[in-house]
Amino acid sequence: MQQAFRVIPFLVHLYVKSRMEYRSAFLLAIGAQFFSYACGFTSLWVMLLRFDTLGGWSWPQLALLFSFQLLTYSLGAATSFVQLRDIEEKVRLGTFDTLLVKPFSPWAYLVFSGLNIGYAGHIALAAGLMAWALTQVGVDWNFGTVAYLVAATISAAMVNAAIITMIGATAFIVVQSSHLYTIFFGVWELSRYPLNIFPAVLQWTLLTIVPLGFASYVPMAYLIGKDIAVLGSWGGPLSLLAGPVLVLLAMAHWRFAISKYQGAGG
Structure with a gap:
């Protein structure tokens, strides 16, 4: 275990160094992502200029919801998405076998040898918009409020990382799991809006089957x-528990899925 912790910073350093070999392309990609999400935020702002509120949420409140969703997704996906998305190809080509013979956790090697610093643009935009929104929504700041915001951010990032990890690990069982990411991002798009504007079936879906409501709406509404739709006063505490619980489920799913992996030889 101690050896693994010593290797992790080295893996991260190697990956960052490799990305910086093409610095212009890296910066261009970050700028493009920043501009893309900025356009999405702007379109919502323009819509709110006409209709004032959406489901009882004003523009500053929706800006807080949008920015929190993007921030926590970026933090979670940086340690999971690209790395776990590529498992399908590694399984199909048989190259995942090489990770099984390393004296290191395959999951830790995948995650930290490909830590995605490309999400820096997402994080910068989300953090900036969130900082502004927090000054506009009238939060009663005290130690408890600050502690809740920090804990909710960590939990929401864990929710995203856990779901992405479970999708990626499914490739060990069915080989092709990329279609599940299409479903994930479809639901992720919905989770940037207040749950109360959706029918009951979608509200329950965002809190159970694909619980991304805990990574955006629930903590910010609290x-x-x-x-809080469906959960009421239980929403705040449950939003803090959602991340750790889903991480435990993701760990169990990873172990189960990798036990079903048959290797390149079938």
Whole structure:
């Protein structure tokens, strides 16, 4: 275990160094992502100029919801998405076998040898918009509020990373799991809006089957004192538990899925 912790910083350093070999392309990609999400935020702002609120949420409140969703997704996906998305190809080509003979956890090697610093643009935009929104929504700041925001951010990032990990690990069982990412991102797009604007079936879906509501709507509704659809006053505490619980489920799913892996020889 101690050896693994010593190797992790080295893996991260190697990956960052490799990405910086093509610095212009890296910066261009970050700029493109920043501009893309900025356009999405702007389109919502323009819509709110016309209709004032969406499901009882004003523009600053929705800006907080959008920015929190993007920030926590970026933090979670940086340690999971690209790395776990590529498992399908590694399984299909048989190159995952090489990780099984390393004196290191295959999951840790995948995650930290490909830590995605490309999400820096997402994080910068989300953090900036969130900082502004927090000054506009009238949060009663105290130690408890700050502690909740920090804990909710960590938990929400864990929710995203856990779901992505479970999708990636499914490739050990069915080989092709990329179609599940299409479903994930479809639901992720919905999770940037208040749950109360959706029918009951979608509300339950975002809190159970694909619980991305805990990575956006629930913690932010609790923070600014909104009534939380379905969960009510339980929403705040449950949003802090969602991340750790899903990580434990992801760990169990990873172990189960990798036990079903048959290797390149079938």
